[in-house]
Amino acid sequence: MSKSTKEKAEIERLESEIRHHNRLYWDLATPEISDVDYDKLVRRLKELAPDAPVLSEMGPSKDPARVLGQEFRHKEPMLSLDKCYEPAELEEWASSFDGKVVAMPKFDGIACALHYEGGRLKVAATRGDGQVGDDITVNVLEIKDVPAKIPTKETIEVRGEIYMRLSVFAKFKAAGMANPRNLTAGAIKQKDKAKSAAYELSFAAYDLIGTKADSQVTELEELVRFGFAKMDYLVLERDRIMEGFEKFTEWRPNLDYEIDGVVYKVDSIKEQRRLGQTSHHPRFAIAYKFQGDSGITVLRQVEWSVARTGAITPVAIVEPVNLSGVTVTRASLHNVAFIGSLGLTLGAHVTLVRRGGVIPNLENVTTPGTEPVPIPEQCPSCGSPVVRERDFIFCTTPNTCKAAVIGQLAHYAATVGMLGFGDAILEHGYNAGILRSPVDFYKLQWEEIAKFERCGEKIAKKLVAEVDKKRNLELATFLRALGISELGKHVSAILADRYRTLDLVLAVTEEELLETHSIGSSIAKSVVAGLAEARPVIEALREHVTIAAPAHQDGGAEGPLSNMSFVFTGKMVAFSRSEAEKRVRALGGAVLSSVTKQLTYLVVGADKSGPKSTKEKAAEKLIGQGATLKVLSEDELLAMLESDKAS
Structure with missing residues (x-):
């Protein structure tokens, strides 16, 4: 996809600024900005143009007149x-x-x-x-x-x-x-x-x-x-x-x-x-x-907030301190284990570091206080018992806990791009009993929303219109919006590109995910378990949302092999397996790594000797159990790829 005029202008500006500050830092030893701000420029340019020449030019000038040694x-x-x-x-x-x-x-x-x-x-x-x-x-x-x-x-x-x-x-x-x-x-x-x-x-x-x-x-x-x-x-x-x-x-x-x-x-x-x-x-x-300004202040109390996952996280309330021109009264404490590792106590003198525009972090204790930090035994939102898992404590009923549910709703709305659904609207919806699940977004009536405090007909109709705009979602976006642990931007994109349909994603196993580069055992376990737990919500959402496969790398939206999945076994003769997989994907097919009952075709390479592979045996067993998958020879795959109908 070509870059927009706005992006091109930003890239040019970033390149110019980086060259300017690079020379001041390395050649003249008179930097104008902090390392943190310089790194922000570099990171943003890497996002927009990872191959930008200036990223390879950082360091001292090559001007011969400035070289002091050989x-x-x-x-x-x-x-x-x-x-x-x-x-x-x-x-x-x-x-x-x-x-x-x-x-x-x-x-x-x-x-x-x-x-x-x-x-x-x-x-x-x-x-x-x-x-x-x-x-x-x-x-x-x-x-x-x-x-x-x-x-x-x-x-x-x-x-x-x-x-x-x-x-x-x-x-x-x-x-x-x-x-x-x-x-x-x-x-x-x-x-x-x-x-x-x-x-x-x-x-x-x-x-x-x-x-x-x-x-x-x-x-x-x-x-x-x-x-x-x-x-x-x-x-x-x-x-x-x-x-x-x-x-x-x-x-x-x-x-x-x-x-x-x-x-x-x-x-x-x-x-x-x-x-x-x-x-x-x-x-x-x-x-x-380290980044940003730092200062010493006193910890007065610790507040606990409930995230959409049910994790209960601490926030430090401190005496006001000025950091980078801003008066700070709150700081992040990360998790319950962090409190213990610092030996944090109420009344302690602590070091705060302000990280850019984000809530400051409490970094260390300079002078201990006198009172221990109380750790909650009940969820501060719903009163349910809490359970500790490694470094965190969790609400034991996140699916009914008000704070956690509102967090889940906010995550879904933000991920799919529904504008206007801030915490106040979501809390009104929760309290009215009409917003308890992402599915409820698609059932909203403007007349119900208009009853919310400070809403009215105009705002209510805008919110319903926002929901209607999000009835067609790309697969990766839909997966990410579910809020499943470890199913973030990276993993959802991998799943969408590889499996291409929601049914195939839902059928994926831990073993199959482990064969995917950059996905480890903990991620695979969390994603598979999360998808299984979210199945009722997923099926309910499918009644309101159309989920589209991602666009292909060649730019096409669909192909003659769309909704078909392929697994390869044995050595190919006409071309390499990677080339065969590439051609299948180019025509809209999904390439998997293991045989499941949802599989469409198992392709057996022509250069095949010895006993049947594990994949062939698995396919024959599933076919015997009534599965509709078919075993194709390499020649049959070639004919399919070359066929105008590709069927």
Whole structure:
């Protein structure tokens, strides 16, 4: 789909702004905006134009007049780190691998690679654009933290960060210098090594390339053996990953170096290699960055709200504090486990960080309070008992709990795009007994809505008209609107594209979903169970809503194989299986991975020898039980694909 004029204009603006701020940051060391605001520009451009050239240009200018040292081409690219700002993003990253995680400080300094041969430092180079940096060896040798010799004859590369300790920066700050990072950038490129040494720079080593270490922790221990300063780090289980951020937030005021976040890396080197990297960043590491303004205030009480899933989440009520020009009185506490992990008590002095325009986060306790935070034993909305599941507490009757039901209704309306159904309207509808399920939207009469406070005939008719606009929904949108756990934008799009009809989606099994890339066992289990539980609502909605298959990648809306599904077994002769699947999809068919009673065709490749496959046996068993699926040979599939009727 071609981009709109509005999107093109936004892309051009973003590219221009990013180039401008990139030059100010890297070349002139005079940034105008914060790292957070810069990252927002980059993230938005990645959404609109992931292949935009400027995304590969970030880093110092290639202007020869500005290069102080000889160019050095890195043997392995020095990629930047992917960044996140919310616990959900961090937890999503952690779900992509197995094993433990190492949390380290994200130094706000200058990335540098040290190359050792025969135990001696041969080259030290800046990151540059990730491919080519500047040779700064002569100045790096003046840094006390960098050993000129190490006890190994192996050819290795040490990567780390050149920075200035805050205790050193204090004397420069008194002279009017802005920040240690900018001062470090200028100091390391001094043409006179004595002048560079006068800045008393430091080096933090965090990566080692060229040894047989099998874990990140082993690498860090090896670096200490080589003579580098010990790195502050934590080893964490994946389900306790936020503890790293919380701990470094707690330590941050007392560190002798400036950090702007926490770097997480998969501990296992084997797992790191499996995850690999993109052209921009490694998949085995991520930076959880601090952002926005922070301040100290006092926790006065904790309120509990009920989400559409029945999860009961805490919100901190604090004494007013000004953050980024806004007076803040509320802050996120994430879940009940978070309260326990912080040792949070009423009356405690706490650190708040305002993340952009979102509700601030309570990051850590600076001074404990005197009273424990009361944890509810009953749902604050409906009074039902609560149950604890890992880090959360839940209402035990979410399908009848007022707050949860209104949340479900709001989610459905927002997802399908029904405008005007805010919390007030939904609460009126719930109280009147006419809005208790998404199905009820399609039964609304304007005369009923007009009775709501501050509604009237005009607004009521507009709301009913909004509902009527949403009687035709794409499959992915419909699935996402159901509000099933783990069935978000990503998974719903996969299901819609792969299965193409609601009946096939409803027939999917956990085993089949597990064969899908990026869908793990917990997601598969949650989606299948959620669809089964939502079946009565789904069937009721089908009486009011027409659900359309997604448009094909070639742009067509339907094809001669629409509403047909195919599974392949055996080796194809005329073309590869992937090509066969592609041709089936291009004609509107769905390609599945396992045999079910809803399947239309099992295609057996012509290059088939030996006993029957498991799929063939399963198909024969279902046919014997009365299923309508058919077994096609490769030749029969070819004839079908070439037929004008494709039937």
